[in-house]
Amino acid sequence: MRTLSASMLSGTSCDRHFSPRAFVSAILAFEAALARAEASLGLIPEDAAAAIRAAARDLVPDLDSITAKGTDAGTPVVELLAQLAARIETGVRGASAYLHLGATSQDALDTATVLCVKPCVSLALTALEEARRQALRLASEHAASPMLARTLMQAAGITTFGLKAATWGASLTRCERRVREAAGEGLSVQLGGAVGSGLMFGDRWEALRAAVACELDLATGPSGTWQAMRDGWANLLVQIGLATGVAAKIAGDLALMAQTEVGEIHEPASAKASARRGTSSALPHKQNPVLCMRILGCGHAVQGLTASLLPTLAVEHERGLGTWQAELAIAPDLISYAVGALEALAELLKGLRFDGLRAQRNIDATCGLVFADQAMFQLARVLPRDVVSQAVGTACNRVRAEGGHLRDAIRHALEPHRAQGSQPELTVDAALAAAFDPAASIEAASRGTERILQAEVRDQGSGIGE
């Protein structure tokens, strides 16, 4: 089990895949698959392979011994193989001579890590897919639900919650595609032997690698090995990191929207009846945005772990000293946090409640200031630009200082010009009416939302979706 503080952020979905027991089982699965494949290609006797597979299936490994001796040896494989060999010998005497034949520790460790990571990548993809679906559902439902657009953390204009959600969804689609592509490359078997040349496998190397990959349902990987050129594997981890970064971006927006003073979204209540999501040990009124917290927290953890992935690429020669070993240790943590973030995101997007009334109140509370650019634009059609510019500027300052609505303040600021003006008052009023009508903004955002949704449907049709 990981630390409690880590579990609080990431949940425990990946724990069973990354436990020492699961990892040892994955090594055993590798050895069994290797034996079977070697036998199928005539490299070792069939009955030896059968004995190895039986022992690999039945062995109850002594984890304490593996941990203790493994730390000393720098690899758990030597001691595990000793235990496995002993078990094999209780079955078919002499068969252990064919165990691990031609392979090396790192073949077992890399492949076992890939085997443990694979179901977690599936969890990540499932969560990404669900988060994307929910984001696009929100986009569709709220395509025309107005809310403040905010730039540099200031109210800037009108957008819709739909457009916001649509851009989230489109980004999640891209991330899912990249993770999926990277997984196709990164979840590959490792099999190179002592120095990565497949020496003991002769001209069966490629065939053997393919057979083991097939046995374990992994990709065959690049020609030769990836033990020392780990870009494909690192790219998978990096893409999972990027997806987590996008999740953190979305959670950041939602956390800002969930602020007491903004109140535009509420996190879903917990699905578990007994659970008290977001309660506080000190404050009875609090409803903490716990899902946002978990996503953001996992995001921070993933960022640091991702930062290790470039340095650990620099494997020394055929098999490095401390580089790939660190990377194998980092990967499970990185993925656990990532899956935690993405699952929390899916749950959050699925259950969140958008408060359209509050969003409208937040628009209204800006006293029309967020329409200033539209006012500028519409008035410039009927009045000289410098006149408009000055009037709108004066009016903005007045609203900020004294309150009132920007429309009235502009009208007031234009008084002197109206007297001398060539433009009939009606035209100015029409311009102001057009400027302060949110319909154009809502329509633009709504149109943008539709385009994104259409593009998503198109892409899904071409195989990215289900």
Add this chain to the structure above:
Amino acid sequence: MRTLSASMLSGTSCDRHFSPRAFVSAILAFEAALARAEASLGLIPEDAAAAIRAAARDLVPDLDSITAKGTDAGTPVVELLAQLAARIETGVRGASAYLHLGATSQDALDTATVLCVKPCVSLALTALEEARRQALRLASEHAASPMLARTLMQAAGITTFGLKAATWGASLTRCERRVREAAGEGLSVQLGGAVGSGLMFGDRWEALRAAVACELDLATGPSGTWQAMRDGWANLLVQIGLATGVAAKIAGDLALMAQTEVGEIHEPASAKASARRGTSSALPHKQNPVLCMRILGCGHAVQGLTASLLPTLAVEHERGLGTWQAELAIAPDLISYAVGALEALAELLKGLRFDGLRAQRNIDATCGLVFADQAMFQLARVLPRDVVSQAVGTACNRVRAEGGHLRDAIRHALEPHRAQGSQPELTVDAALAAAFDPAASIEAASRGTERILQAEVRDQGSGIGE
């Protein structure tokens, strides 16, 4: 100009693309392209567009003023537009009203950054391509040139320099493919207007974005904008980071091979007659592996800069506060170091000299120890495994303690068994002869090299290469 210490590592290839002047020119190019595209779609008058383009072409921007006022405003665009507008007005009065119409600062900044980055990505790809080509050439030339394989920084067996270089080349191919794909997505125009909804562009938004992209020879990008969902752009930077990481891995191997005590490669002399590559201010005999140093140094710098890319993904709402701004500042440094590393790598691989004699001497100096696993394997065919295991272990220890050759030490260790042995001496000798013959190792490595080279040719044929 960057700091001298930075230039020493990265060289200056990217400097002209990232100078303040180049960046301002790129903003002007964006404004000119926007005006032309808007005119073509009937959004602004043709003559206004012409005036804007003329002014954008002719303006000599006051950079000091832009820097000073820009720092205060948080963006250089406002002051630059003021200078541009003034210039426009000296041409066609009133035309400046149509400048930047519907766009926002970030549209200009993001697009200008992409415009500056694009030629540098080309430099990176050219260097990657050349480095790959050279690596594959080395692979081909040295497919059967034996050298020590080293694992955990210890001599482990025999490989060939060709296999080493082939795995480098294959990784560079993959990196090039990923950078290229990411560039197709990441080098996109940005055009969303004040809040990212294309409000002022009405139903011409998509067409306008496409027109501006076409004008600037950039990709149109995802539907809508990527201003707040920067995964595509970040992925481009990350892929460039990964490629740099691979370059650092290769340079690391070469630096280890270039050590005085190893001496298996030598860096090329400088192409410049006047230059004294790798000389020392204190030591006349030194020939420092300067290209390795530069690649490794750039690698370190890129690693840190890449670590900022996940946090800066978390743009707040429609346009963040300090996130994307930091990312725009980081990108040029990241790319400059990356291009520096990749260009140095290409030069290094092109000119390096592999010293096959020295490589052979390094093999010989292990006194046969690197054949121990082969000895184990071959002898186990003719003698009981435990006998073999003990004899080889004893012999290894003896060689390490007293010197001599492992073959002889094994023969000696097997003496007692020979007397009682069921195996004729001849068989043991044959086994030892097979074990200590490097041919099998060389053949395996050579075969692996060929497979990689064939796969590379295949992939190139399918469009990855030139």
Add this chain to the structure above:
Amino acid sequence: MRTLSASMLSGTSCDRHFSPRAFVSAILAFEAALARAEASLGLIPEDAAAAIRAAARDLVPDLDSITAKGTDAGTPVVELLAQLAARIETGVRGASAYLHLGATSQDALDTATVLCVKPCVSLALTALEEARRQALRLASEHAASPMLARTLMQAAGITTFGLKAATWGASLTRCERRVREAAGEGLSVQLGGAVGSGLMFGDRWEALRAAVACELDLATGPSGTWQAMRDGWANLLVQIGLATGVAAKIAGDLALMAQTEVGEIHEPASAKASARRGTSSALPHKQNPVLCMRILGCGHAVQGLTASLLPTLAVEHERGLGTWQAELAIAPDLISYAVGALEALAELLKGLRFDGLRAQRNIDATCGLVFADQAMFQLARVLPRDVVSQAVGTACNRVRAEGGHLRDAIRHALEPHRAQGSQPELTVDAALAAAFDPAASIEAASRGTERILQAEVRDQGSGIGE
């Protein structure tokens, strides 16, 4: 000049210290100081030293040549020394033989970097000191100015702006102390000769190092050299990074307070009359929190650069390959961003306007919910805990659903209990009055503020302040 995007964030305060010209001047200063010190200790003739110093003063270095040849040589020192030697020879023939005597490139590069960094550390300390002073001034002025305390980005209770500012100030004090201590250790001369053993200096090594340090007004540093054990120097950079991190924390709080929907602080207008701080190219009403943006942006950049400092500690042997070279390239960027952040923070804290009315309105807008824990506590004195807990819970939900004030909602929720209650209504009312009176919260925060201010005065008295 750095990129425009970088300057927009960091400003240009450090630029002149980190220009190639300044760096070359610093190398020349090192060579001059070395010559003088060597002469004073009888290691070289006085007149040679004089000639070296004169030439170092008068040389107009050819920077282009230094950059070009330096990139090839991996160090600018060789070419610069060649130019300097030529200049010396035009003065005193033969004197150039005594130039750089016993030193090595890295001695010059490390010391020159320290010389360039030193005035920037002063800028950082000055800014830290000013920011701290302003934070404590705000703490003092607003010790009793109530505002919402927010936890997990939700309104949580009442604090004062003073307490918030006081904790900022105390943290800045600690950062300043740590930077100052680290500078005392990190701003040291480097002088070890070719392999770091001071070989050419004989038994005068320690004395010479001290003399050069004195000449350059730097610390003498640890016994021997720090060229390969760079923890002291790295710690200085890390401490500057931590201070920037604290600046980003403060700017983050202020950015949240400056949100349109919160409105509790306003950034100062620019000191420059001509400047238009925080204006937008698209939106006339915007007042962007540019200083916050710059601090946060610099913070992001510094975080990544700091991440490189641990890997670059791993200098290989006596002088590494790409490690310290990268660190020398990173340091100026890191410090420039840090100084930018700290100067912007000082300006921000000095000029910000706290809007107490708005802060009070934000408290009122919670409808009493932020007093829920006090209500729980006070009522539990007069009613059974489970009764209180249920009533307050019900009331909180009601206020969130229907509005109204929590006090009334609690009173209503307690109705049934009142009839049967053992407690006189008066007592309940008194409990509610106590609970909903902000005075206790304000007093607690005010008391906490005073304690911090007193501690600060105490520490300043003991030498931490001016």
Add this chain to the structure above:
Amino acid sequence: MRTLSASMLSGTSCDRHFSPRAFVSAILAFEAALARAEASLGLIPEDAAAAIRAAARDLVPDLDSITAKGTDAGTPVVELLAQLAARIETGVRGASAYLHLGATSQDALDTATVLCVKPCVSLALTALEEARRQALRLASEHAASPMLARTLMQAAGITTFGLKAATWGASLTRCERRVREAAGEGLSVQLGGAVGSGLMFGDRWEALRAAVACELDLATGPSGTWQAMRDGWANLLVQIGLATGVAAKIAGDLALMAQTEVGEIHEPASAKASARRGTSSALPHKQNPVLCMRILGCGHAVQGLTASLLPTLAVEHERGLGTWQAELAIAPDLISYAVGALEALAELLKGLRFDGLRAQRNIDATCGLVFADQAMFQLARVLPRDVVSQAVGTACNRVRAEGGHLRDAIRHALEPHRAQGSQPELTVDAALAAAFDPAASIEAASRGTERILQAEVRDQGSGIGE
């Protein structure tokens, strides 16, 4: 238990301090200490405090429930307190009302984390101290043991293993001092209540904090709280990171020295009889430098985790959303890896064997090239500089191309000058004799070693050592 791959690197020394059970116990210890301290100050009844302490001592927490509900609530504290309250009520009815009084979740979580971290910091300091002692022992023993100095990974001259070890030791001393100082500040109790103002503690806040700190043997910390200004705590983690970085530097040097082709050091055999340190699953002859591997691997992991510490400083307002929560999750991993690295370093330095013969052979193998600068210097005393410079350059090239010894090659290169020379041959020979005598280099390094050792003794005397 952590993943097997992580345990392989870090060992398991910290596991028991960071297990979920240990963490929950630490929270219980906090609650017990709080109750006792509150009772002692009259804030709660003595018998309630006694009941709380008894329950905290006796409770067998339901960890599964805490994990499951905690993930939902975003904190394990709510559910743990519910379990504890139930237990209290089975003891003294009504006493649970006084549990956690005035405190908040983060008070418990921060303090509990500090309690778990504290013994691990002691482990780190013990290991640092031992590593330092061993480095200084090696320095003392090998003060005059010559070996190659290497710069930019090339043989550069002669140093001694003692000087190398002395600079390691001095750096470890500095790191130990910084960790110790940072621990004095960072290992502080957290106690601020709901919003960090100590509201419920009235004017007893400071006294209460001191009492709880005393009870738990932690520092009282800065006035008020550090919940939102976490620089002191972050600095502790950063200093541990820096110490790990220094460990990685040392391990890097040793790994380079342990290379087969260099062979200057050997790792100690394992203390455990059963263990087979550094054995390989494929290669019987391998003796992998496992301790170096573990230190380097932990170093990589720590580097990434440290990179998260600046971003997580940016706690939002009084208690952040995902920032400090991530930091609490990261700290145990960071420290576990750091302790793993430092313990491995201590073991490595204690048991390593320096092979002086091999070191001498490596010097000899350079054919005198590493004396080239001394040759230049000594000859320049008796011959014109340009003559010397050319002759030494020619001779270096010849040695590299054709072998032979540099002394002879120089003599040969000087032939033409000798005939015409003003200098008697004797003088040249004397110069060459002086140049190629390693005594001067050894003496310089030895002198430098002594100075560092003396400085260490001095500092230890002033309280830094035991």
